[in-house]
Every structure is written in structure tokens, then in C-alpha cells.
Amino acid sequence: MRAPVSDLPLVFSKACVNLGATPLLRDIDLVIAPGAPSLVIGPNGAGKSTLLRLAMGLLAPTSGTVTWGGSRDPAPRRRAILFQRPVMLRRSAQGNVAYALLQAGCARADVVGRAHHLLERVGLAALAHRPARHLSGGEQQRLALARALARDPEILLLDEPTANLDPAATRAVEAIIGEAAASGIKILMTSHDLGQVRRLAGEVHFLVAGRLRESASAAAFFDHPQSPLAQAFLRGDIVAEA
């Protein structure tokens, strides 16, 4: 018998990622446990996407460790990721979701029904048979969300999920994220939209040049940023390596 597996808590211990000699992430100590959404913010190139890839297990730390529910096995179990630029499979919208369902171990007999349910959940039921690559940017983002939700994740990693969307599409995606969070899915998400961070975040992790500079509840971070770097970032100043 297999023990029930969990991907939470997600724990980084002194995790470093180097690309050749260049450090992308340095000494990350971070615990992501069930609760309100955790938002990773920081300037471009800070290492946010790298942090999420590490959290997904797509990247091994150069040193230090990442564990999921106490295990160091990086095979994705109850986690899913929405990439900054999701890739649509050359299939219909429904075909994309069905593929994710099958890979997540869904029984063949249940695939069509569950795919339909997921498409409804992201508001794409009417476009189920449209080629995924013909969908608009906002629709593709929602489809990618449906695909991620198909894994029935405990933790959902979202990399700038609304970066290239107009306000209406952004609201639609934020609503889906909000519902997912309300349903008990842990959200670990990057964003450079401070308004969005205020709307969604339970806690904030501030990353600059590969280092976590500040971790706090959203309220504390916005009201009383501790470091000069975070204060500058919140003012909208350009924050570089310190």
C-alpha cells in the first residue's frame, strides 16, 4: 500500500541555484504551508521564475535542499504550475485538459466529464472544441489554469499569471485563483503588479537578486516594510542588487 502523499509543506533549506558561475538564487530558506496565498515579488530578473521552477522540482538546487511533504523526490505529485508563458498542446481546449487529467492518473471513463467540469470552472466550456492555439491570450491563460487544476493540486504555482492580459482578462484569472485558494489549494505565485498582490496575498516574500530580503504577512509588508530595499520597491523606485 502507498502512504497518502502530500506535497506540503514545501520547504526550501539553504537552497542555491547557480547557472555556471552566476548565482540565480542564494540561500533560500522558506516554508510554504497551507493557508492564504503566498506572493513572491521583486524586480525583473530577481529569480522569481527560477524559484517557482525549483518549487516545482523542474530544477535541482545547486546546493541546499527542497522538500515536498518531507520528501526529496522531485516527481510532481499534488502540485501543478502555470508557467509565465504556458504552451498550448496542439489539441483542442478540451484535449489539453483531458491530456493533463490522464497524466494525473484520472480514469479514462471520467476524463470527458471532468474536463468539461474544469472548462466550466474557468469559463471556457463554450470553447471546448476550439484548437487551443487559436484561443486569445486570456483564454489560453485560463485553459492553462484548467490544465493545472486537472492535477487536483494541493499547491498551485503561478508565474505572473496575468502579466500579458488586459484588465478584464486579469479580473477573470484573478477570480479563478481566488476560488482555487478558497477551495483550499495553496497558492504560491509571483507578480509584479502590486495592486494584484494587495488583492490576493496572505503573505509576501520579497526577492532581490536571488536573495529573499523580507517575508511578512501582506498587511505588515505593505504597512511597515522593514528593509530600505522593500520601501524603495513599494515606492516604485528601481531596486537593484544591494
Add this chain to the structure above:
Amino acid sequence: MQEGLGAWQLVVSGDPGLYGIVGLSLAISLSAVALAALVGLPLGGLLALTRFPGRGAVIVLANALMGLPPVVVGLVVYLLLSRSGPLGSFGLLFTPTAMVIAQAILITPIIAALTRQTVEDLWLEYRDEMNAMGVSPLGRLATLLYDARVSLITTLLAGFGRAAAEVGAVMIVGGNIDGFTRTMTTAIALETSKGDLPLAMGLGFVLVSIVLAVNASAWGLRLFAQKRIG
């Protein structure tokens, strides 16, 4: 002029001699494509997805073999199948089977090399998503071959075109035996040298039509796929 008229009559009257040759040619080249696909598609896919020492050399070799001269393939298969050759006991020389084998060998490198390129490009695009979904190695191969199906069918059509149009290999291993191993290309070569121009021209006309039809299907498939698959 006169020959042209004669050729046209052979084509439109459904001349059994002419269409027998056409039928055999199609059967041989289609079988060769099927055989080459069976080997070339998985081989190309594996080359795209695996990393092993000497992989670069294998890819260069496959690419180089795409330009293999048909007569050389014919010669090699001849040596293998001839009575004193290692496979001589099967008695395949100068049979349609030998011709299928020769054409399959001719186009397997084409299919493998083009498949490798297509699958590798798609893998670069899909890699992150597939890793994030925990897709197994075999699942990757199946998914990529399936999602690249339009390009791969075009590749198979290209292989068919090359097989149907070559003359050297089938001439050597088939022997151009009337009613048994005579294909469009070998018949054209023979009839032209004998001076029977109407039959040669009629066959030439059919052959060009087939090649055109194959390319038109490839084009149509592409348009259809763009609309339906994206």
C-alpha cells in the same frame, strides 16, 4: 505529336498494361513507406529525446544518408540478397519484396532524420509542460509523435515521392521483369531505350500526376490542420 496522342490514349483508355505497372509501383512504394515509417518514426523520435555518446555522429549520418544514391542502395541490397549473399537463401532477389526492402532502406534515413528534427523542435516547446505533468519517457515519445502528426505525415509523403520516383534501386534488385517487377520508372527507362515512346510518355504522365497529387495532399493537409489543430 503522334506519340503524345498515343500516350494520352493509353492513359485515358485505362490500358491494362500501363495500369498494371502503375498499380505495382504504388503497391511497392506504399509498402516501402509503411516499413520505413515503422522504423523511421520511432527511431527519429528516440534520437530526438535521448542523449548518448555518439548521438551527434548518428544524426550526421542519418542526415547524410538522406542523399543516398538509389543505385548504391540497389547495389548493397543486391549483394545482400544475391544467391551467394548473406540473405541469399531467402530467394528474394528480383521479387517485389526485394524492391520494397530497397526502397524502404532508401527512405528510412529521410523519415528518421526529418522526424528527429520535428520531434526535437516540438520537445523544446513542450518540455517544461510535460515535465510539470510528470509524463513518462514513453508517454513523451507518443505525445510528441502524435502532436507532430501533420509534419510527420508530410514527411511520409516526401518519402513516398522519393520512393516512387527512384529508378536505380528497383532496377537493380527487381530486374524489371515484365508483369512481375516492372515499375513506372524502370518501364520508362526501358521503353524509352526501345523506342516505345507512347507507353513511356503515358507512364511519365501518370508518375508526374501522382507526385503532384501527393504534394497537393500535403499542402491541403497543412491548411486543414492549421484550421483544425492550430
